Amino acid sequence: MIEQKTLLFVGYGSMAKAIACGIAKSELRNKYRFEIAGRDLKKAQTFIDENNLNNLASVHQLSDVIDIDGKIVILCVKPYALEKFKYKGKATSVYSVMAGVDIEVISKHLASINYAKIMPNVGARYQKSSSAVYIKGDIREEAKEIVSSFGCAVFVDSEALVDASIATGGSSPAFLALVAQALIDAGVREGIKRDDATELVRATFEGFSHLLAQELPNDIIASITSPGGTTIEGLYVLEDRGVRGAFIQACHEAVQKSKKKH
Ligand SMILES: NC(=O)c1ccc[n+]([C@@H]2O[C@H](COP(=O)([O-])OP(=O)(O)OC[C@H]3O[C@@H](n4cnc5c(N)ncnc54)[C@H](OP(=O)(O)O)[C@@H]3O)[C@@H](O)[C@H]2O)c1
Structure with missing residues (x-):
């Protein structure tokens, strides 16, 4: 049996909800085992219930040192909250939706083999986001599959262009x-x-x-x-x-x- 990969959401706000909602409606729902990290367990539970993420394995609190080893991380917190979470291990990929935060900064907080910076929008809730995507590493197929599960993915050549797409998509x-x-x-x-x-x-x-x-x-x-x-x-x-x-x-x-x- 192929081992299920873990997809860890850090944050449960509007963007995390919209992305989770899109993923939960797609076939990726059964491909991954979900985890969530956040500072308020009640909000985390609401996130789980609303998205019906039954195969959600664990909830990490802010006080935990979150094990990201071998996991796919979807980083959906406000940029100023980035440093509030502590991690151990090395993820296989980190997808950040944080506007204006470069991969160089993210890599100081989360070790990973690959990184992606994406600019989705709230249309993700209905699998209709327009998302600019920049990848650093060999994850084009994986990124296409994940980002397409909640809408349209357009790969761009630089991180700056992801931020630029706040104009065409994010806002x-x-x-x-x-x-x-x-x-x-x-x-x-x-x-x-x-x-x-x-x-x-x-x-x-x-x-x-x-x-x-x-x-x-x-x-x-x-x-x-x-x-x-x-x-x-x-x-x-x-x-x-x-x-x-x-x-x-x-x-x-x-x-x-x-x-x-x-
Ligand atoms: N909303 C959009 O349309 C959109 C589009 C593209 C990109 N983004 C990006 O998505 C990211 C999240 O935005 P959002 O709209 O989802 O915001 P949001 O609904 O306010 O959610 C923010 C998340 O950050 C957490 N957080 C905030 N301060 C924290 C702290 N001090 N310690 C720990 N956790 C903290 C919140 O947890 P609590 O609820 O417990 O505070 C929540 O999980 C941002 O970086 C933004 O640039 C958003």
């Missing part, structure tokens, strides 16, 4: 949520009931995701802006107010912030 669900809320409020302003407006905007986003999968944004715009029509009036207002530039700058600030945080 962008929040920016899109702002757009969605604005469209719902716009509907309400025009007299549509809030529940109806919400349903309509959800369907718009759903349809839009299919369009975007097949067409470029500029082509989508061109296809719905007839000369002298209604959509071009709205677009003119958005361009006049610099919305496109504001989005690009907002993403830039988010990326810059990740570099300043430590």
Whole structure:
């Protein structure tokens, strides 16, 4: 019988939950034996229950020296909490989702043969994350399998590009949520009931995701802006107010912030 490998989550916050939820829905669920490390046993238990990780073997507390020997570690804590945990042994691979923290820093805390830095987003909960991935070591196949279990994996050539993908992935669900809320409020302003407006905007986003999968944004715009029509009036207002530039700058600030945080 092939021995089951251990996948150890360090942290049980939003990102750990989203990733665990994605993995638990995939076939990897039966491939690994899960462990979790965190400072609050109640929260760890909630994490286990919510994700139905029945084959979860052990829970490590902050006071433990966590044995990572031969394990795969998914590091999902806030960067400042990195040094709160103590480890022994050498992992086979460490996957860090910590924005702005380089592998060089991580390797000072956790010994491992291979490292990966990834930038997922909350879509992982539905196996729909967009994750930029940088690997240091010979784990391309393993990284593809693990990261793809909770969404799309795009391999990039440097750690800096993983941080850059805060713009295109990590933070962008929040920016899109702002757009969605604005469209719902716009509907309400025009007299549509809030529940109806919400349903309509959800369907718009759903349809839009299919369009975007097949067409470029500029082509989508061109296809719905007839000369002298209604959509071009709205677009003119958005361009006049610099919305496109504001989005690009907002993403830039988010990326810059990740570099300043430590
Ligand atoms: N959220 C996203 O969309 C997203 C996207 C990409 C990357 N990330 C990265 O994911 C990482 C986690 O973010 P998150 O959004 O999941 O945050 P979160 O929900 O606040 O979870 C943070 C985790 O860190 C632990 N932690 C915080 N302070 C600690 C301390 N002093 N000692 C021990 N554990 C501590 C928390 O445990 P307690 O609950 O016990 O404090 C929790 O397990 C961050 O490094 C972030 O850069 C997040």
